[in-house]
Amino acid sequence: MPISEFDLIREYFSRRISVRDDVIIGIGDDAAILQPPAGMALAISMDTLVDGVHFDQHSGPYSIGWKAAAVNLSDMAATGAEPAWATLSLTLPEVKADWLREFSNGLFEMLSRFDVELVGGDTSRGPLSMTVQLHGFVPVKQALGRNGARPGDMLYLTDTVGEAGLALWCRQQQIDLPQPYGRLLMARLDRPEPRINEGVGLRELASSAIDISDGLLADLGHVCTASQVGAVINVGELPRSPAFSACAQALLDQGLLNEEKLLSFQLSGGDDYELCFSVPLDRCHDLDSQATYHCIGGIEEGDGVRCRDKQGNAYQPQCSGFDHFF
Amino acid sequence: MPISEFDLIREYFSRRISVRDDVIIGIGDDAAILQPPAGMALAISMDTLVDGVHFDQHSGPYSIGWKAAAVNLSDMAATGAEPAWATLSLTLPEVKADWLREFSNGLFEMLSRFDVELVGGDTSRGPLSMTVQLHGFVPVKQALGRNGARPGDMLYLTDTVGEAGLALWCRQQQIDLPQPYGRLLMARLDRPEPRINEGVGLRELASSAIDISDGLLADLGHVCTASQVGAVINVGELPRSPAFSACAQALLDQGLLNEEKLLSFQLSGGDDYELCFSVPLDRCHDLDSQATYHCIGGIEEGDGVRCRDKQGNAYQPQCSGFDHFF
Numbered sequence: 001m002p003i004s005e006f007d008l009i010r011e012y013f014s015r016r017i018s019v020r021d022d023v024i025i026g027i028g029d030d031a032a033i034l035q036p037p038a039g040m041a042l043a044i045s046m047d048t049l050v051d052g053v054h055f056d057q058h059s060g061p062y063s064i065g066w067k068a069a070a071v072n073l074s075d076m077a078a079t080g081a082e083p084a085w086a087t088l089s090l091t092l093p094e095v096k097a098d099w100l101r102e103f104s105n106g107l108f109e110m111l112s113r114f115d116v117e118l119v120g121g122d123t124s125r126g127p128l129s130m131t132v133q134l135h136g137f138v139p140v141k142q143a144l145g146r147n148g149a150r151p152g153d154m155l156y157l158t159d160t161v162g163e164a165g166l167a168l169w170c171r172q173q174q175i176d177l178p179q180p181y182g183r184l185l186m187a188r189l190d191r192p193e194p195r196i197n198e199g200v201g202l203r204e205l206a207s208s209a210i211d212i213s214d215g216l217l218a219d220l221g222h223v224c225t226a227s228q229v230g231a232v233i234n235v236g237e238l239p240r241s242p243a244f245s246a247c248a249q250a251l252l253d254q255g256l257l258n259e260e261k262l263l264s265f266q267l268s269g270g271d272d273y274e275l276c277f278s279v280p281l282d283r284c285h286d287l288d289s290q291a292t293y294h295c296i297g298g299i300e301e302g303d304g305v306r307c308r309d310k311q312g313n314a315y316q317p318q319c320s321g322f323d324h325f326f
Numbered sequence: 327m328p329i330s331e332f333d334l335i336r337e338y339f340s341r342r343i344s345v346r347d348d349v350i351i352g353i354g355d356d357a358a359i360l361q362p363p364a365g366m367a368l369a370i371s372m373d374t375l376v377d378g379v380h381f382d383q384h385s386g387p388y389s390i391g392w393k394a395a396a397v398n399l400s401d402m403a404a405t406g407a408e409p410a411w412a413t414l415s416l417t418l419p420e421v422k423a424d425w426l427r428e429f430s431n432g433l434f435e436m437l438s439r440f441d442v443e444l445v446g447g448d449t450s451r452g453p454l455s456m457t458v459q460l461h462g463f464v465p466v467k468q469a470l471g472r473n474g475a476r477p478g479d480m481l482y483l484t485d486t487v488g489e490a491g492l493a494l495w496c497r498q499q500q501i502d503l504p505q506p507y508g509r510l511l512m513a514r515l516d517r518p519e520p521r522i523n524e525g526v527g528l529r530e531l532a533s534s535a536i537d538i539s540d541g542l543l544a545d546l547g548h549v550c551t552a553s554q555v556g557a558v559i560n561v562g563e564l565p566r567s568p569a570f571s572a573c574a575q576a577l578l579d580q581g582l583l584n585e586e587k588l589l590s591f592q593l594s595g596g597d598d599y600e601l602c603f604s605v606p607l608d609r610c611h612d613l614d615s616q617a618t619y620h621c622i623g624g625i626e627e628g629d630g631v632r633c634r635d636k637q638g639n640a641y642q643p644q645c646s647g648f649d650h651f652f
Contacts, residue, residue, distance in 0.1 A: 024367055025471055029552075030404040030536060031371040031462075033469045036362045041350055044445070045357040046459065048415040050452035078356040089374040089457045119370070122457070126376035131415045131448070131457040133372065136357075143359045145351055210356060226355075 008097055009123050012104040013088065018117045020084065032119035034085055040137040045075035051128035058171055061099045063190035064130075065106030070192045071213065072134035073114060074273040077199035078211040080144040081136030083114050088121040089131045114196055142203040144277070146226035149208040153278035153299040155231060158198045159292050160241040161216055162262070163188035165269015166248065175256065177247050184243035192273040198291065202277055205286055209277040215268040217317060220276055220305050230302030235317075236310035238266045239294040264318040267307070334423055335449050338430040339414065344443045346410065358445035360411055366463040371401030377454035384497055387425045389516035390456075391432030396518045397539065398460035399440060400599040403525035404537040406470040407462030409440050414447040415457045440522050468529040470603070472552035475534040479604035479625040481557060484524045485618050486567040487542055488588070489514035491595015492574065501582065503573050510569035518599040524617065528603055531612055535603040541594040543643060546602055546631050556628030562636035564592045565620040590644040593633070 014027050025033040036042055049055055049071070055064050069086065076083045088107070111118060116134070167189035170177055177185060195211070202209060208227055210219045216233070224231050240248070251257050278299050279287065287293055297308075307315040340353050351359040362368055375381055375397070381390050395412065402409045414433070437444060442460070493515035496503055503511060521537070528535060534553055536545045542559070550557050566574070577583050604625050605613065613619055623634075633641040 024466065025469065029471055030401040031369040031407065033405065033464065033466075033471075034368045034370065035466065036368050038364060042360045042362050042368070043357040044360065044411075044413060044461075046413045046415050046447050046457075048417060048448050048450045048457065050417055050450050053450060053452050075356040079359065081357065085370075087370065087372045087459060089372050091374060091376055091455060121372050122374050124374045124376050124379060124455075126379050126455060127453040129417060129450075129452060129455065131372075131374065133413060133459050135370075138359065140350065140359075140361065143351065145355050145359075 008095060008100065012100045013118060013121070015104070015108065016117065017108045017112045018115050020115065020117045022084065023117055023119055026117065026119045027121070032085070032087070034119065037137055039139070041140040041143055043076060043079045043081035043136045043138050043143065044133060045072050046131060046133040047071045047075070048129060048131040059190055061102035062106035065103040066110045066191050068130050068132045069107050069110035070194050070273065072132045073110065073194035073196060074192065074211040074213065076134050076136040077195040078144060078209050078275055079138060080142060080199045080203040080209070081138040082200055083116045083134050083136040083196060085119045085135040086111055086116050087133045088118060089124070090121065091124045091126040091129045093126065093128055138203070144199065144202060144206055144209040146208055146210055146223045149223050149227035149229050149231070149278040149299045150280065151229055151299055151301045153207050153280050154284050154295055155233070155297040155299060156277050156279060156293045156295055157239065158195045158275040160239040160244060161212060161272045161274055162238070162266035162269055163241055163244050164192070164271035165265035166244060166262070168269070168271070169265065170247070175251070178250050181243040181246040185247050189271060192271065194273060195275050198275060201288055202275070205283050206277040206279055209275050212272040212274050212276055213270060215270040216276060217267050217305050223276070223278070224303055224305060228303070230300045231297060231305045232300055233267070233297040233305060233307045235263055235267070235307050235315050237294065237296045238263070260318050267317045334421060334426065338426045339444060339447070341430070341434065342443065343434045343438045344441050346441065346443045348410065349443055349445055352443065352445045353447070358411070358413070360445065363463055365465070367466045367469055369402060369405045369407035369462045369464050369469065370459060371398050372457060372459040373397045373401070374455060374457040385516055387428035388432035391429040392436045392517050394456050394458045395433050395436035396520050396599065398458045399436065399520035399522060400518065400537040400539065402460050402462040403521040404470060404535050404601055405464060406468060406525045406529040406535070407464040408526055409442045409460050409462040409522060411445045411461040412437055412442050413459045414444060415450070416447070417450045417452040417455045419452065419454055464529070470525065470528060470532055470535040472534055472536055472549045475549050475553035475555050475557070475604040475625045476606065477555055477625055477627045479533050479606050480610050480621055481559070481623040481625060482603050482605060482619045482621055483565065484521045484601040486565040486570060487538060487598045487600055488564070488592035488595055489567055489570050490518070490597035491591035492570060492588070494595070494597070495591065496573070501577070504576050507569040507572040511573050515597060518597065520599060521601050524601060527614055528601070531609050532603040532605055535601050538598045538600050538602055539596060541596040542602060543593050543631055549602070549604070550629055550631060554629070556626045557623060557631045558626055559593070559623040559631060559633045561589055561593070561633050561641050563620065563622045564589070586644050593643045
């Protein structure tokens with residue numbers, strides 16, 4: 001590959017849009033040298049997006065860059081960490097300036113919102129994929145995890161779920177949606193918003209937390225397994241956004257789907273990146289009253305996740321969670 | 327994918343072969359929670375290996391796992407850091423138990439030699455590739471980098487170079503080599519030895535260091551650029567291993583290559599993972615007298631890397647370095 005292509009890659013990724021004092025040696029050396037703050041634990045998460053699996057030709061490079069950063073930031077949120085540094089390994093079949101510019105713009109837009117500096121990484125020739133690792137800080141004893149849920153805790157969502165799943169289905173079915181709701185729905189799929197501030201605010205309140213990447217049922221199932229508890233979801237309490245409701249109504253009116261299918265997007269759709277967290281009953285009044293948190297159920301003795309309908313009867317969802325391997 | 331395949335992956339990678347006290351939450355949660363030591367900087371490096379680019383069907387899964395860990399450990403060595411934690415993102419076209427067992431055995435063999443714990447990562451479906459990130463510790467003011475070389479410094483290699491390049495060429499040409507030298511040569515290509523202990527020992531001595539992944543000329547060129555200096559290599563001083571010399575003699579005797587080509591493997595071959603480092607003249611006597619370090623030249627005013635033959639005349643190498651993008 002001509003040296004100019006290497007220069008091109010460097011041009012786009014060595015922009016220091018967030019400049020942090022704790023970066024001693026940043027992007028470009030064999031290793032980045034970083035100064036973690038005293039008395040804090042380091043939280044790290046790594047996620048890979050693969051062409052044709054996690055995104056496709058409908059996802060423009062800006063959204064792919066955004067999402068590569070956002071899904072890792074979401075893992076930081078789930079642990080209550082304040083993000084600080086990112087690394088990126090980008091594998092490209094060919095070097096295209098337009099693609100690199102848009103991709104890096106999306107990546108940096110998401111990173112800079114949370115003052116995260118890109119400090120290193122790698123570039124390779126190969127089938128399109130990218131791996132991002134995020135690094136953040138959390139007080140040692142305040143890190144949120146999957147294993148702290150206890151029977152009697154109440155179960156919350158930071159915001160609405162189901163939009164990303166419904167958006168993906170509509171895109172795959174090539175359905176025209178009423179605007180501007182359709183665009184809002186697609187934005188939830190392509191440009192998720194990691195709940196960093198919410199995660200930091202939950203550090204001393206939540207007994208467990210997870211971000212919804214694989215679907216509510218699957219992710220809450222991980223919490224139940226790690227905490228050795230069961231959970232119950234009141235499906236009538238699952239919150240819906242105005243965009244979800246407007247698009248759903250249009251699809252129901254056209255007979256393209258039914259209420260069961262809509263609920264399956266909320267329970268199993270994945271890619272929502274809201275936090276699902278548990279709070280001990282006597283701490284629920286301490287939850288931020290300004291926040292849009294929704295109580296959707298609770299933790300109980302036993303194992304696995306059960307759903308209940310509005311009448312309190314057992315509800316059997318249409319399908320299970322997104323497989324984590326994919 | 328059936329859940330048993332996910333269990334299979336977890337089975338191989340959640341083995342805690344190195345168990346470290348500074349891992350608060352390890353593999354399996356949204357994020358790993360780690361406790362960096364007080365007063366140390368954190369060194370991080372990330373490298374991706376892609377099927378058909380960084381390895382091929384000749385590299386068995388054990389060697390691929392080994393090398394994925396080793397190339398990142400080598401970056402730790404180049405900065406003088408003591409490695410501690412690793413993350414792995416593995417993208418697989420299909421789940422094969424035999425492949426996973428061998429790959430993870432190679433990875434863990436390399437990591438455990440340096441007491442490194444695998445603390446997290448990701449698995450995806452897609453074309454075979456893997457990204458490893460290494461995390462290590464180094465005293466803040468002792469981190470080695472590319473930018474500290476000064477005119478008058480002497481230039482060293484931790485050990486011999488050229489074997490990996492010669493091995494790759496012989497494999498591509500399908501040449502039979504005299505044994506056991508041929509096997510030793512291939513081991514240098516498939517199972518590189520990161521110079522961790524050497525890097526730690528150089529913290530207070532070397533003015534710059536880099537690991538030779540892209541070839542001596544290319545990597546030393548990075549040092550010259552970052553340090554704003556020039557460098558001279560005495561090609562007659564480039565050390566050769568017994569395996570290199572024995573295989574080279576056999577190939578010379580058969581007329582399959584010449585001395586120029588042999589030198590090009592040493593200067594541009596890449597994948598050697600020795601350290602190339604500079605030391606101020608007045609500190610050279612402090613170098614470990616037990617070590618196999620070789621003085622190959624020095625740092626001078628100017629820019630770029632020049633080569634000199636045994637007579638002191640300018641020597642023009644046959645080819646330039648491995649392109650970093652690949």
